[in-house]
Amino acid sequence: MWNKKPVRSMTLYEMLAKMQPRRQQDVFAFSDFWDVMEKRGFGPMLAFPSFLACTPIGAVPGVPSLAGATILLIALQILLGRRHPWLPQKIMSIECEADQLRSVVEKAKPYATRIDRFLVPRCFFMRHTLFRSLIALCCIGCGLIMVPLELIPFMGFIPALAVFIMAIGMAADDGAVALIGVSISAFGFTLGFRQLLTVAA
Known part of the structure; x- marks a missing residue:
């Protein structure tokens, strides 16, 4: 483990609440989320860009590429062992x-409450450096493939969803959920790569 005193694991509902802009805000910047979540580790940091890419906001030109680049940078730091x-x-x-973000989060909250019933700290093998590195590599692959996949409508959703699930697993300290995300990332990367080859052919 990287931290000697790990913080309490987060629920998905809590994470979404931190993504919700205040009522008086007209715009929401990544830094707004970062300021309140920085000390919660890499899970929430990966969750924000991947969540945006999974929502209708991800259909805005440029968003999938920016989300993919952000995921790539954060995952590289996990791989390098940054705290x-x-x-x-x-x-x-x-x-x-x-x-727009406020509306998306409000719609997602009821589902988050249901999902939280199944999120429990378990399968602590994910705390091992080897498994953390595996998660990081999967996120790097997903972040990389999301950039060119922006050219193919909706294809960036699967790798973004995979990263979001892995991020939830990390934040909730739930290795079983993180492992599901790893499996989806392998599928998303393979499918995305095939689609890119088809387009290039």
Whole structure:
């Protein structure tokens, strides 16, 4: 484990609540989420860009590529063994429309409450450096493939969903969920790569 005193695991509902802009906000920047979640580790940091890419916001041109690049940078830091995530200011200043994000989060919250019933700390093999590195490699692959997949409508959803599930597993300290995300990432990367080869042919 990286931290001698790990923080309490998060629920999906809590994570979504942190993604929800305040009522008076017109725009929501990555830095707004970062400021309140930085000390919670890499799970929530990976969850935010992957969640955006899974929602209708991900249909906005440029969002899948930015989300993929952000996921790639964060996952690289996991692989390198950094204790706390860091991102360049250019990514931290990325903004989205607050009303749209607020609406998406509100719709997702009831589902999050149901999913939280199944999220429990278990399968602690994910705390091992080897498994953390495997998660990081899967996220790197998904982040990389999301950039060119922006050219193919909706194809970036599967790798983004895989990263989001892995992020939930990390944040909730649930190795079983993280392993599901790893499996989906392998499928998403393979399918995405085949689609890119088909387009290029």
